Amino acid sequence: MASAQAQSQPPAVPQTGLEARLAIRSGAWTGPTSGIAPGFVQGNLAILPGALASDFMRFCQLNPKPCPLLAVGAPGDWRLPSLASDLDIRTDIVRYRIFRNGELAGEPTDITEHWRDDLVIFALGCSFSFEDALTEGGIELRHVTENCAVSMYRTNIPTTAAGPFHGPLVVSMRPMKPADAIRAIQITTRFPAVHGAPVHIGMPEQIGIKDLSKPDYGAAVTVKDDEIPVFWACGVTPQSVVATVKPEFCITHYPGTMLVTDRKNSEFAIM
Amino acid sequence: MASAQAQSQPPAVPQTGLEARLAIRSGAWTGPTSGIAPGFVQGNLAILPGALASDFMRFCQLNPKPCPLLAVGAPGDWRLPSLASDLDIRTDIVRYRIFRNGELAGEPTDITEHWRDDLVIFALGCSFSFEDALTEGGIELRHVTENCAVSMYRTNIPTTAAGPFHGPLVVSMRPMKPADAIRAIQITTRFPAVHGAPVHIGMPEQIGIKDLSKPDYGAAVTVKDDEIPVFWACGVTPQSVVATVKPEFCITHYPGTMLVTDRKNSEFAIM
Numbered sequence: 361m362a363s364a365q366a367q368s369q370p371p372a373v374p375q376t377g378l379e380a381r382l383a384i385r386s387g388a389w390t391g392p393t394s395g396i397a398p399g400f401v402q403g404n405l406a407i408l409p410g411a412l413a414s415d416f417m418r419f420c421q422l423n424p425k426p427c428p429l430l431a432v433g434a435p436g437d438w439r440l441p442s443l444a445s446d447l448d449i450r451t452d453i454v455r456y457r458i459f460r461n462g463e464l465a466g467e468p469t470d471i472t473e474h475w476r477d478d479l480v481i482f483a484l485g486c487s488f489s490f491e492d493a494l495t496e497g498g499i500e501l502r503h504v505t506e507n508c509a510v511s512m513y514r515t516n517i518p519t520t521a522a523g524p525f526h527g528p529l530v531v532s533m534r535p536m537k538p539a540d541a542i543r544a545i546q547i548t549t550r551f552p553a554v555h556g557a558p559v560h561i562g563m564p565e566q567i568g569i570k571d572l573s574k575p576d577y578g579a580a581v582t583v584k585d586d587e588i589p590v591f592w593a594c595g596v597t598p599q600s601v602v603a604t605v606k607p608e609f610c611i612t613h614y615p616g617t618m619l620v621t622d623r624k625n626s627e628f629a630i631m
Numbered sequence: 632m633a634s635a636q637a638q639s640q641p642p643a644v645p646q647t648g649l650e651a652r653l654a655i656r657s658g659a660w661t662g663p664t665s666g667i668a669p670g671f672v673q674g675n676l677a678i679l680p681g682a683l684a685s686d687f688m689r690f691c692q693l694n695p696k697p698c699p700l701l702a703v704g705a706p707g708d709w710r711l712p713s714l715a716s717d718l719d720i721r722t723d724i725v726r727y728r729i730f731r732n733g734e735l736a737g738e739p740t741d742i743t744e745h746w747r748d749d750l751v752i753f754a755l756g757c758s759f760s761f762e763d764a765l766t767e768g769g770i771e772l773r774h775v776t777e778n779c780a781v782s783m784y785r786t787n788i789p790t791t792a793a794g795p796f797h798g799p800l801v802v803s804m805r806p807m808k809p810a811d812a813i814r815a816i817q818i819t820t821r822f823p824a825v826h827g828a829p830v831h832i833g834m835p836e837q838i839g840i841k842d843l844s845k846p847d848y849g850a851a852v853t854v855k856d857d858e859i860p861v862f863w864a865c866g867v868t869p870q871s872v873v874a875t876v877k878p879e880f881c882i883t884h885y886p887g888t889m890l891v892t893d894r895k896n897s898e899f900a901i902m
Contacts (some may be wrong), residue, residue, distance in 0.1 A: 400682055473744075503694065538831050538832045538833055538834055539831065540831055540838065541829070542816055542829055542830075542831075543830060544822050545813055545816045545817065546816065546817075546828060549817050557809070557813055557817060558813055560809050560812075560813075561809045561812060561813055561832065561833075561859065562809055562832075562833050562859050563809055563857070563859065566809065566857055586834070586837060588832065588833050588834065631902060
């Protein structure tokens, strides 16, 4: 009886990065990571074969706004000690996506059996970090209010190519009143390691977006008459670029289930 | 002959605040101060009778974006040692405007004979300081390109009243491409003592501006189709507020001939 009762209760929300990873590793936490381990940095994940790793690292360094590198693993190493001392990337993500030659080949909750000696982990900053700061700054995030994914769009802005990696910048959009937009630029400027300041403001057509109500990824949100769209470089950019290359093997996180680290968002503020 | 030749040459451009004030004091420099003493802070000037001084100081402190106080003099004192050690405010401005009961009563080049024991000097930050930083940042200033005064508008944004001082915020407008607008917000955020970040961006109608081509002060500039108007709180605000009060006596600088100080613009950058 006690055991059945315990199972019917929702799991406790992990409060630190370590608690989050232990809960994920043990299977106790199976949902999205948004809102868990508040204040701790979450990251986008890409795992690539060694043959592609140096080009992809160069791609990230050439395109730091969409691809802010938090950490890169050594070939074959499943650890990232600079982000989380006990991390095992093979078990510590809620759910993964495995791609073979660009095709989705599985969505497991553990990749231990898929690990290879040449795989390289890339952890990239994610907008959760700056959204935390925006919310603390009293700025409404419409996709949070409307309880949906942020609106994302492919633009006509090219990234800088590196080896086989190339493709358009993907941006996320948050509508704001003009004064909030100015404040949001100030706040996110403080976080260059997690996308930083917006790349565009107003005038979606200038960056190749024809209709704000038709995002390429995520959901459409309400844009009020007195609001201006503000566009940030988005971590979906490297995912879409990697998909174009169709690597023989590649692993990413499942959307919404990010890598939870021991680093605090506040550590990444430059002031 | 030598003397006549010397007189026909334009005066050398003063390179420091002190050189500028000495040239102005001696009558050698009689033009606008824009572009002289590059890198040195220039300020807006208001000189008010003691009876109004404490309310006006409070007004400035309540409205720091349009009225960034650089220095306030002691009653009757014509010096501002924190801005310029040798300053004599009675002789060191190219041209003044004297108002009596709100009416223009003279535009002398020296106010020694008008000085009173109760007058209080207010030096307020001016956009020259942040425009310097914008230009260094590679951002085009349209009014500079078009060689005219910046466009300024009365808005529907009220200032916070103090004693008799009240009235709408006046803003200056600079049109920019969106990416430059974002960069300009970052750059001017570094200069809170000289108006700081914009107060509004895009959507002029939201702040009561019906037609950008009809500024209330200054000149209209070209706003291109791919540009967004960016609005900063403007030092004309305190001038227009003081004019509304119609003080029995008041002295300001003549437009374009500012107080040139010994302080460097770079000193006012918070980072």
